[in-house]
Amino acid sequence: MSNGTKRIFVALSGLLVTLGAVSLTAAPGAAAATGVPAVADAWEKSPVYVDPAASDQLSGSEADAIAEKIKDADKxxxxxxxxxxxxxxxxxxxLRTETGVTGVYGxxxxxxxxxxxxxxxxSNAAVAxxxxxxxxxxDTKTQLNDFVDQAVKDARGSAPASWDDAAGSDGGTPVGALIGVGAVLVAGGGATYAVVRRNRRRKAEEQRxxxxxxxVVVDEDITAYGEELDRLDFHPAEAAADDTMRADYERALDSYEKAKSFMAAAERPEQVRAVTQSLEDGRFSLALLAARREGRPLPERRAPCFFDPRHGPSVKDAQWxxxxxxxxxxxxxxxxATRLADGQEPMARTxxxxxxxxxxxxxxxxxxxPWAGGYFGGGMLPGLLVGTMLGGMMASPAYGADYGSGYGDFGGGGGYDGGDYSGSDFNPGDFGGGGDFGGGGDFGGGGF
Known part of the structure; x- marks a missing residue:
C-alpha cells in the first residue's frame, strides 16, 4: 500500500469510527436508472442491490451487512x-441473462x-x-437475512471474481473500496475479511x-489425436471420397481445433472437460470415416477405452x-480386452x-x-471410478466447489459451475425453483 493510500485509509478509518457505518450498496438517496441493467451492473460489484425506490424496505447498513455475509461465505x-x-x-x-453468472437469485x-x-x-427442489x-x-431485513443464511449453506460453487476485483488495487485504490474496507475493520470483521481473501488466493493458486x-496430460492427448489424423491420410478430393466421408473428416478436424482452443483458454481444471469431450467426439468421427473407407459396418457410439481414452472408442465391456x-x-x-482375457494387466494411462x-x-x-469427465461424462463415471482414489475424491462434498460438478452421482448439474460467467448460455428450464413474478399467480392469493 502506498504512503498516500495509507494516509487516506487512516483518515477514513477515523471518520468511520465517528460516523458508525457507511453503505456499500446503492444509497437510499442515490439517483439511479432503474431496470434490469442497473441491477446487473450493481451485482457485478456486490451481491446485494437495493433500488432507490425501495430504500425504505432495507437501509444501506442492513444491505451492507447481508452483502458481507454472502462475501464471507464465498458463495x-x-x-x-x-x-x-x-x-x-x-x-x-x-436478470440471469443480463448478470450472466451461475448462481442463486433472490x-x-x-x-x-x-x-x-x-x-x-x-436444485429446483431446494430453491422451492x-x-x-x-x-x-x-419484515424485509429478517426475510433476506434468513434466506441468505440458508442459501449460503446449501449453494455450491464460489463467489464471482468481480466482487474481489471491485475492491481495486494498490496503485489506484478507489475511495469507495477504502471506505468499504474501513467499514469492515471498524465493525470488527477485518480478520474474517482477510481470511476469506487469503483462502480465495490459496484456492486460486492450488487450481493454477x-x-x-x-x-501436460491434455497436451499429450491433443498431440496423439493430431497424429491419428495424420495417419488416416485422408484427402477430401481423393477418388473414393464421398460427402459422408468428407462430413466425418470435417467433424474430426473441427474437434481437433476446438480441443486446442478450449485448452488454450482454460483457466481452471474443470474447464478441461470441454477439451476431452471434443477429443472423444473427434475420435468417433475418425472411427466412422475409417469404417466407410474400408467398407466395414459402421461402429456404434460407445465410450472410449476406460484404461486409456487414446486407444479410441471401446468395442465391448469387460470385468475389471x-x-x-x-x-x-x-x-x-x-x-x-484381449489382455484382460489372458490374465494380463491392461495398458493403463499413467x-x-x-x-x-x-x-x-x-x-x-x-x-x-474433469479430464475423465469429458471422456466418460454423465452418469457413467461414478460406476467406473467407485472404490478408486479419484472416485473417492470426487464423491466428497467439497469436490464440486473446487473442480466443478456434472459427473452423474458425484455432483450436481453439468455446464457452468457456481460463480462462473456464462452470459446468456444457460437453460431457462434448469434455472428454476419458485417460478417468476409475472402473469401466473406464483405467490398464491393476490399473486402477480
Whole structure:
C-alpha cells in the first residue's frame, strides 16, 4: 500500500469510527436508472442491490451487512430489493441473462419474495423449499437475512471474481473500496475479511498448479489425436471420397481445433472437460470415416477405452477390479480386452502424482476428474471410478466447489459451475425453483 493510500485509509478509518457505518450498496438517496441493467451492473460489484425506490424496505447498513455475509461465505448468492412497480414479466430470466453468472437469485419485489437458481448451484427442489419457508416473512431485513443464511449453506460453487476485483488495487485504490474496507475493520470483521481473501488466493493458486499438471496430460492427448489424423491420410478430393466421408473428416478436424482452443483458454481444471469431450467426439468421427473407407459396418457410439481414452472408442465391456476394489464392468478397446482375457494387466494411462511417481489416472489427484469427465461424462463415471482414489475424491462434498460438478452421482448439474460467467448460455428450464413474478399467480392469493 502506498504512503498516500495509507494516509487516506487512516483518515477514513477515523471518520468511520465517528460516523458508525457507511453503505456499500446503492444509497437510499442515490439517483439511479432503474431496470434490469442497473441491477446487473450493481451485482457485478456486490451481491446485494437495493433500488432507490425501495430504500425504505432495507437501509444501506442492513444491505451492507447481508452483502458481507454472502462475501464471507464465498458463495454466488444475489439479492435484490425492488419496488412493486418494477417490470415483472420474465424478471428472473432477464436478470440471469443480463448478470450472466451461475448462481442463486433472490428478489424482494414490493411485499413479495421469490428466488431461482441454476441447477449446478442449487436444485429446483431446494430453491422451492427456501421460497416456501421465507416468502411469508413480512419484515424485509429478517426475510433476506434468513434466506441468505440458508442459501449460503446449501449453494455450491464460489463467489464471482468481480466482487474481489471491485475492491481495486494498490496503485489506484478507489475511495469507495477504502471506505468499504474501513467499514469492515471498524465493525470488527477485518480478520474474517482477510481470511476469506487469503483462502480465495490459496484456492486460486492450488487450481493454477493443478491445471498446469493437467495441461501436460491434455497436451499429450491433443498431440496423439493430431497424429491419428495424420495417419488416416485422408484427402477430401481423393477418388473414393464421398460427402459422408468428407462430413466425418470435417467433424474430426473441427474437434481437433476446438480441443486446442478450449485448452488454450482454460483457466481452471474443470474447464478441461470441454477439451476431452471434443477429443472423444473427434475420435468417433475418425472411427466412422475409417469404417466407410474400408467398407466395414459402421461402429456404434460407445465410450472410449476406460484404461486409456487414446486407444479410441471401446468395442465391448469387460470385468475389471482396481487394486483392493470391487469388480465392475468397464468399456475397453480390443487390445485391452484381449489382455484382460489372458490374465494380463491392461495398458493403463499413467500420470504423474503429487509424489512424483507415475500411476494410473484413477489413482492420481483430483484434477484428473474433469479430464475423465469429458471422456466418460454423465452418469457413467461414478460406476467406473467407485472404490478408486479419484472416485473417492470426487464423491466428497467439497469436490464440486473446487473442480466443478456434472459427473452423474458425484455432483450436481453439468455446464457452468457456481460463480462462473456464462452470459446468456444457460437453460431457462434448469434455472428454476419458485417460478417468476409475472402473469401466473406464483405467490398464491393476490399473486402477480
Amino acid at each position: 454466488p448468492v444475489f439479492v435484490a430489493v425492488l419496488p412493486a412497480d418494477f417490470p415483472k414479466q420474465d424478471l428472473f430470466q432477464k 428478489v424482494r419485489l414490493g411485499d413479495a419474495f421469490n428466488a431461482r437458481a441454476d441447477g449446478a448451484v442449487l 423449499n427456501l421460497v416456501t419457508t421465507y416468502k411469508d416473512v413480512g 498448479i493443478a491445471l498446469e499438471k493437467l495441461r 477390479a482396481p487394486q483392493g476394489g470391487a469388480e465392475r464392468s468397464v468399456p475397453v478397446c480390443l487390445a485391452d 500420470v504423474t502424482t503429487e509424489s512424483g511417481e507415475r500411476r494410473p489416472y484413477w489413482e492420481a489427484g483430483p484434477a484428473y476428474g
